Amino acid sequence: MLGVQDQTGVGAETVLPRAWTKDQAWALYQLPFNDLLFQAQSIHRRHFDPNRVQLSKLLNIKTGGCPEDCGYCSQSSHHATGLPASKLMEADAVVAEARKAKEGGATRYCMGAAWRNPKPRDMDALVAILSGVKALGLETCMTLGMLDREQAARLSAAGLDYYNHNIDTSESYYPNVISTRTFTDRLETLDHVRQSGMKVCCGGILGLGESEADRVDMLITLANLPEPPESVPVNMLIPIAGTPLADARRVDPLAFVRVIALARIMMPTSFVRLSAGRTAMTDEMQALCFFAGANSIFVGDTLLTAGNPEAARDRNLFDRLGLEPL
Ligand code: SAM
């Protein structure tokens, strides 16, 4: 394995470690900004077309009333956010929305449900939703909370391509954010997803009050999974009134870009998704994130419950940067 000193010089011969240590990751994170971004962009170009960005569309198929207490979330029943709860949507309604997303240029369709975990009675309905969306030729992703081994196998057999389940932050900061499910519970679900043959979508949120070291630790956990996630969403907290994190300190945009760059270097073949929080990012910050290796975004003016840039703003940004949808 090469030392950090060796890793800072980029060349075709650069060998990345198989298991990242804190020292290695932290040394990269602390490089001068230009060196870090140059290295991230160089690695990005080895594995991806740097001018193509994947477009995904999200739909909340079951809103609010969630028994979990995630400190950032509008949908937790522990916080008075004023969000009305709804039941699981009918398959026809989900497929109609997915069709619109496809017509709008999305190639990947992600569906979320505000659950601790799907109940046995939900499984048939989820399979019906999946077969309808798959039939449109879209890549599919779901995020439904914890899954046991059988549920993961059933969704995989029904054609679900990706399962999203985030670790959200470092193992040591995690208890400050969520108390109703543990970091280990999360890793267990990720293992069930991996064993089922589905691809793993797993990342986190910046802006929960965590330190920069926590952010680096989170990436180490992700990169050191038996297989790194194929998709790594990096969210910037959207502060939600009524949640404990409504007044959390904003993330320094340049520190955010560093995390994107480090994710790209540590997980060179994964999609790094610039996820929640783009409405509050300047075009210049997003451009730096793309340069640092982000190559996937959510499009459409709503994420699950919160806002996202309008299509016209994203089109304008893509035009000015010469970016094309993947
Ligand atoms: N119940 C599912 C779960 O948590 O597994 C549902 C999807 S949950 C809303 C998906 C992810 O969205 C969370 O893990 C978190 O990383 C992100 N997220 C939720 N609320 C957010 C917010 N206010 N700002 C930024 N990211 C958020």
Ligand code: DTB
């Ligand atoms: C992820 O990491 N980010 C997306 C997706 N996975 C499901 C969700 C962002 C949610 C933002 C807050 C909201 O819309 O309520």
Ligand code: SF4
């Ligand atoms: Fe529930 Fe997911 Fe929100 Fe946590 S993030 S409260 S599990 S919907």
